[in-house]
Amino acid sequence: MGEQSIIHMHDISKNYELGKITVKALHSIDLSIEAGDFLVIAGSSGSGKTTLLNLIGLIDTPTSGSIYFDSKELDGNERRLTEYRRDRLGYIFQTFNLIPVMNVYENVEFPLILQGVSQGQRKQLVMDVLEQVGLTGHHRHKPRELSGGQRQRVAIARAIVKKPDIVLADEPTANLDSVTGEEIIELMEKLNAHNGTTFVFSSHDPMIITRGRRIIRLHDGQIIREKEAA
Ligand SMILES: Nc1ncnc2c1ncn2[C@@H]1O[C@H](COP(=O)(O)OP(=O)(O)OP(=O)(O)O)[C@@H](O)[C@H]1O
Ligand SMILES: [Mg+2]
Secondary structure, X not given: OOOOEEEEEEEEEEEEEEOOEEEEEEEXXXXXXXXXXXXXXXXXXXXXXXXXXXXXXXXXXXXXXXXXXXXXXXXXXXXXXXXHHHHOEEEEOOOOOOOOOOOHHHHHHHHHHHOOOOHHHHHHHHHHHHHXXXXXXXXXXXXXXXOHHXXXXXXXXXXXXXXXXXXXXXXXOOOOOHHHHHHHHHHHXXXXXXXXXXXXXXXXOHHHHOOOOEEEEXXXXXXXXXXXXX
């Protein structure tokens, strides 16, 4: 386990029980997420990418094995998990998951309200982050009044506004055309370089996968290869 590891997983397995059938979605996973990583989880459909992201994101729990956050083993303490999810992790989804009745500003502000940040501070943080993702001037738009790429920028702004340690993204470019998908990866690279935000995201698009500085390849629920970019 590296000094800088935010999350360390040891010998993780995840089974899903489907009636009498047990689906072994992940097994023997050892993985450390280091501060500043730009890590891609690659693999074909059904290889376990979403399952692994949900475990890293503390949205789901493993069937066996240990997960350490800040070198402390997670023990199922729900209060601690809720704190980590609210304060330390940011999520970007394939389908953006914006709240349709809220405008851009309100969507991005929402996680700060959950954290109890004051109104004045919220305004500053939201306007700063909208500038970073190139959406200054769009803050009063509703999600339906934006393009797919703009919606994903809002989702990125919402994920990073609370300055989380790790941003997790499950196929963040899958619903975008390839040019817009490239732009979204470029934005994530910029935020990784400028703010030091750690990104962990999945993809099965070879063009997107090659953009990872660390690439983890899953096959049938196992890590078959890890590659570090030169
Ligand atoms: N809730 C669930 N109940 C039962 N089986 C599941 C569940 N979620 C996933 N699985 C199974 O676990 C395995 C891994 O699924 P997962 O969704 O992690 O794959 P993936 O790599 O994200 O695939 P995709 O590229 O299609 O999104 C698959 O065999 C899938 O059918
Ligand atoms: Mg998936």
